[in-house]
Amino acid sequence: MSDIRPITPIDITGLKPALPITGLPICELVDPHTLFVDGKYQRSIGENGRRQIRKMIQRFCWTRFKPPICAFGRHNEKTVLMVLDGQHTAIAAASNPNIDRIPVMIVEAPETSAQAAAFVGQNSDRLGVTPLQLHQAAVVAQDEDALTVEQVCERAGVVVLKGPAGNARYRPRETIAVNTVSGLVARQTAMGARRILEVLANAELAPITGHHVRAAEYLMTNKDYCQKFEPEDLAIAIGEMFLTAEDEAKVMSHAHRLPFWKALAVVWFRKTKKKRLHLRVAA
Known part of the structure; x- marks a missing residue:
C-alpha cells in the first residue's frame, strides 16, 4: 500500500477564511551580498548564531535550503531587499564562496512597520525566536x-x-x-x-x-x-x-x-x- 497521498483540504465549517490583502509573493535569484536586515526588529548575530551559520556553511546543500523571505525597502535613498526571515541563511550563503546567487521569496511590505509585522507573523510559532525579539518587532509594527x-x-x-x-x-x-x-x-x-x-x-x-x-x-x-x-x-x-x-x-x-x-x-x-x-x- 502506497504512503503517497494527495494534498486535500480540511473541513472549514465555522471558519472565516482570510482574504489576502497583498498580492502573491514572487521568487527571484539574487546575490546574497545585496540583502539587508533592519536592526529595529531583527536580532543581531551573537556567538550562538555564528556557530549555527558556520555549520550551515559546512553543510550547505540545496535540499536543506529554505529561501529567505524578503521585501523591498529603502536604504541610503536606494531600493534594496530587506530580509524579513532567514537572516542566518542569507549570511551563510554570502559567506560561502561557492554560492553566488540564492532564491528568495519577495512579499509586499514596503514600510518598516509592515516588514516588522511580517517578521512577527513568520516567527510567532517558531522555536529559537525569543519573546523579546517578537515583542520588539511587534512594537515596530505598531501592535x-x-x-x-x-x-x-x-x-x-x-x-x-x-x-x-x-x-x-x-x-x-x-x-x-x-x-x-x-x-x-x-x-x-x-x-x-x-x-x-x-x-x-x-x-x-x-x-x-x-x-x-x-x-x-x-x-x-x-x-x-x-x-x-x-x-x-x-x-x-x-x-x-x-x-x-x-x-x-x-x-x-x-x-x-x-x-x-x-x-x-x-x-x-x-x-x-x-x-x-x-x-x-x-x-
Whole structure:
C-alpha cells in the first residue's frame, strides 16, 4: 500500500477564511551580498548564531535550503531587499564562496512597520525566536498590545531590553521578562500594572525578573496582603533584601512546597513595614 497521498483540504465549517490583502509573493535569484536586515526588529548575530551559520556553511546543500523571505525597502535613498526571515541563511550563503546567487521569496511590505509585522507573523510559532525579539518587532509594527506594554513600562520607570545583557550585567530597572509583564498588563489593566511595576523599579532591582513581577502582583492584589502595607514601604523592603531575599525564598519554597515566586512574596511581606491599625476608643 502506497504512503503517497494527495494534498486535500480540511473541513472549514465555522471558519472565516482570510482574504489576502497583498498580492502573491514572487521568487527571484539574487546575490546574497545585496540583502539587508533592519536592526529595529531583527536580532543581531551573537556567538550562538555564528556557530549555527558556520555549520550551515559546512553543510550547505540545496535540499536543506529554505529561501529567505524578503521585501523591498529603502536604504541610503536606494531600493534594496530587506530580509524579513532567514537572516542566518542569507549570511551563510554570502559567506560561502561557492554560492553566488540564492532564491528568495519577495512579499509586499514596503514600510518598516509592515516588514516588522511580517517578521512577527513568520516567527510567532517558531522555536529559537525569543519573546523579546517578537515583542520588539511587534512594537515596530505598531501592535496595540505591544505598544501598551512599552508605555506602561516607560511610565513605571522600567526599561524593556532588546535582548539579554552582555555578561548578565544588568542595570537597575531593566527587564527581559516581557511575557510576564505582558500578562500582568492583560490581567491588571495598564494602570494596575504600572503601580506594581513602579514598586519593582523603585526597589532598583537589576534585573526585574518574571518571579519579581509575579511576587509583587500577588502582594499588591491579594486581599490578605494588599491592605497591610504601603507600596512605598514594599519597595524599600525589596531593595533592602535584594541580596538575601531570593536565598530565603528558595529555602521556603523547598520546605513548604510553594512556587518560588509565592515564597519570595512571603519573604518580602515579612520584611515590609506594616500599616498601623487605628482603634477607636469609646468615650
